[in-house]
Amino acid sequence: MGTIVGLCTLYDYFLSQDQSSISVTVKMCSARSSSRAIFRIVDSKSNPNWVAESFSSFIIHGFFSVDSFFFIGGLLVATVALRSMDKSKGKLNVPLMYLHRIIRIVPILAIAILVYIKLTPIVSGGPYFKGGFHGTAAYEKGWFWTLLFVQNYATSNICLDHTWYWAVDMQLYIISPLLLIALYKWGKKAAAGIAVLVLLLSSCLFATMIVNKYSLLFK
Structure with a gap:
């Protein structure tokens, strides 16, 4: 699993110039794409409606x-x-x-x-x-x-x-x-x-x- 994550992250960072062209599988296993999707560089208050929901x-x-x-x-x-x-x-x-x-x-x-x-x-x-x-x-x-x-x-x-x-x-x-x-x-x-x-x-x-x-x- 660690090898797969490492290879997908290297491909994402060094070999791919267009994020939209990367397959969903590679994005899912890439530490770079996953961290960018989960930890957005925005404050949580940017989406106050979702944060206020109980299911969030x-x-x-x-x-x-x-x-x-x-x-x-x-x-x-x-x-x-x-x-x-x-x-x-x-x-x-x-x-x-x-x-x-x-x-x-x-x-x-x-x-x-x-x-x-x-x-x-x-x-x-x-x-x-x-x-x-x-x-x-x-x-x-x-x-x-x-x-x-x-x-x-x-x-x-x-x-x-x-x-x-x-x-x-x-x-x-x-x-x-x-x-x-x-x-x-x-x-x-x-x-x-x-x-x-x-x-x-x-x-x-x-x-x-x-x-x-x-x-x-x-x-």
């Missing part, structure tokens, strides 16, 4: 891609844990699960926070820079909650906006042993119960958004 959120916020990551992560956790429980006759080493997760994620997250706080104001700039950088004061107030993976609840000073995903992923990981043990012991009955629980929680979330008239768009 599915593209702007990447709901499907984020949900896919949650699904894949949950599938991997469940597969590895259930196989381990089969080998250990139903035993699950929960503290070791948590320790393994912390060792994998926390050092990388701590380095990212340090870089953003200390280096980003020095090495970055430009007209669009302020849109993704909230200032060192916000980072200094929110870094602690970010390392605890509770910044989506504990503070409005979010240190690294995109780490909300890690927070939610870690919170789901913390409660996963309860669900995994139930699945191992009661099988389909537990799966049905989990499905009902998910539907109830989704209904509560949907009702909360409708009653309070929350917008799907970032304000």
Whole structure:
């Protein structure tokens, strides 16, 4: 796949003078054409009607891609844990699960926070820079909650906006042993119960958004 993208990008950039003559397949695989189509050099306010539509959120916020990551992560956790429980006759080493997760994620997250706080104001700039950088004061107030993976609840000073995903992923990981043990012991009955629980929680979330008239768009 990487070779195809590289060849199509080289052809698009060096060998083709007329963009209209390039086939749709080449444009689809070309990094140059794809980036030009997705990341237009215009402000989002140039098309205010489309941005204001609810369905635009599915593209702007990447709901499907984020949900896919949650699904894949949950599938991997469940597969590895259930196989381990089969080998250990139903035993699950929960503290070791948590320790393994912390060792994998926390050092990388701590380095990212340090870089953003200390280096980003020095090495970055430009007209669009302020849109993704909230200032060192916000980072200094929110870094602690970010390392605890509770910044989506504990503070409005979010240190690294995109780490909300890690927070939610870690919170789901913390409660996963309860669900995994139930699945191992009661099988389909537990799966049905989990499905009902998910539907109830989704209904509560949907009702909360409708009653309070929350917008799907970032304000």
